[in-house]
Structures are given as structure tokens and as C-alpha cells.
Amino acid sequence: MLDPQTIIDLIAANVRKTRNPFGVPHALLNSWWRPLDLKREGDTLLFTGLMYQSVPYIERTTGILERTEDTHWAGLLRYGRWAPKGIAGLGLTALTPSAEKRRYNKILRDIARILIKAGVEFAYPPEIDRYSGVLLYDLGDIENFIRHGRWVARNLKNAGIRRLITVDPHTTYALKVLYPRFLGESFEVRTYFELIDLDAPFSGLRVTLHDPCFYGRYLELADRPRKVLEKLGVECTATRHSGAFTHCCGGPAESVSPRLNREILDRRVAQLAETGDPIVAMCPICLGNLRKAGMPAEDLSTLLHSRVQAA
Helix, strand or coil: CCCCCHHHHHHHHHHHCCCCCCCCCCCCCCCCCCCCCCCCCCCEEEEEEHHHHHHHHHHHHHHHHHHHHHCCHHHHHHHHHHHHCCCCHHHEEEEEEEHHHHHHHHHHHHHHHHHHHCCCCCCCHHCCCCCCCCHHHHHCCCCHHHHHHHHHHHHHHHHHCCCEEEEEHHHHHHHHHHHHHCCCCCEEEEEHHCCCCCCCCCEEEEEEEEEEEEHHHHCCCCCCCCEEEHHCEECCCCCCCCCHHCCCCCCCHHCHHHHHHHHHHHHHHHHCCCCCCCEEECCCCCCHHHCCCCCCCCCHCCCCCCHCCCC
16 A cells, blocks of 8 residues: 555645646646637536546556555655646646547536537636545545635635536535535535436437446435436446445545555446446546446446437
């Protein structure tokens, strides 16, 4: 296992310098919106929290950590927090495959197009769509989580944002539960799939949903994607350990122990494979983990986008 405090200090330093865990300049990390003609002003914001954009960087970073775990090289990680602003992030950007960045950017464009098709009004000023800080909370660094969260909330309030449309469970939990609890800051927060009410012809397609922990256990939203898919002509096959009893993909462990992450992930993959149906994830971390294990999972937005076009 890697030293947790070293990882926490490194992430916190990156968040202080660049407002994201990887030290990547915002303009490089958040570029998915550029091919779209999205409205820039309004009180309802499509808030990605930069989670989907971060997955290619997470995968590259995890690979590096996995190779250094339990070796003498692991001790050098403690010096990473002293790197000049942006230097480490630029290096990581160069090492991260462009194809993976395009893959996850497309997911966000699909979500935007789904909302437009469903008649949902929203704005997207990219400069205030920022990382929520949730990993700092997950790792127990409450002080830096609060400091960063206040900065995020202040920018949203100053821009007149009252409603947030979220796209992933980690950001949704942070904004809906943690910001009111720790910061005293509240917004109206709804996931993008809660806003979709469209019908499409029956497709005969059956899929198995992997419920992420935050949707299944803590936010109690596991039933909503199933109802949306049912109206769009897709049947969801029941699997063991779903909904409030879902099993974790191991994502929270990968920053401190990639090997532990792999053990948890392998158990979850075996459970999902029992249905024999295509696997659909609703979380960028889960999606990246399942694919890392060789499971050809697709994101919920990809499936929704294909069905919404038929509506």
C-alpha cells in the first residue's frame, strides 16, 4: 500500500494550485464543450464536476502508482507536491492518450444532446464548471475539502447559479449532501437522467446496470435510470447486489492501493458477468474500472443517447 498521507498531500497541493487533483490546467482538462453551441448564461448549470474528463488521467496515474506500490520508488511521491504549478499536470497530459480523452469528452457531449432533445433548459459557462473536491473528502482531508468547496460554491453563487444538473454520482453527492452539511451552501441538484421523460419503441435490448455506491446506497436513485430505460424500450436484468445493496467497483481504493482496487474490482466483475447481458455503468470511475478489468461496459449516457434519438 502507498502512504495515504503522501497521496492526500499530493492531491491537496494540486487542488490548491490548479483546482483539480491532477495539476492539469483547466483549459486542457475541460474541452468537451467546444464543438457544441451551448448557451452561456442562465441560472441552471450543467455541472460536470470534471469527473468524466478526469478518467483518462486517473487511469494513467493509477498505472504509475501500481508500478511503484511497495517499491522504494514510492517514497519519491512525497516530493510531487513541491512541483511548480502546472508542470506535473502538463507532463501527465502529454502521457495521457488522446483517444481516451476523446472517448470521455464524447460522453459529456451525449449528455448535453440528451438534455437538449428532452427540452431541458441549461447553460454552460465552462469557467465555473469545476471539480467538487469530493476525493479530498473521501480521503479524510475535510479541511481542504471545505476550503476548495467554498471557492467552488462562491463562484457559482456569484454567477447567479441556482440549479445544477449533475452527470456523475460523486459530484452529485458532494453538491447535494456534503456542501450543505460542511459548507452551509445549498443548490437545487438533480442528475441529468432525472430530467428525461421520453418514450421510444421497444428495442428488445436487455442490459445489466451496475449501480455506483453513491446512487445505490446513499442517494437512493437506483430506480430512476431503470424507469427511464423502460420508457425508452430497454429491459434491465436484475443482478445480485444492486440498488441499496450494490457492491463497490473498488474505485475509492485505487489512489492508495491499486492492488486492493483490483481485488475488489474482480469480485464485482464476476457478479455482473453472471447475467450474460451487456453491462451499463452510471459513473465515470466505475466505467473506467470495469473496462480496466476487461469488461466491455458502456456508459448510461451512450445507451440513452442512442434510444433518445429513436424517441
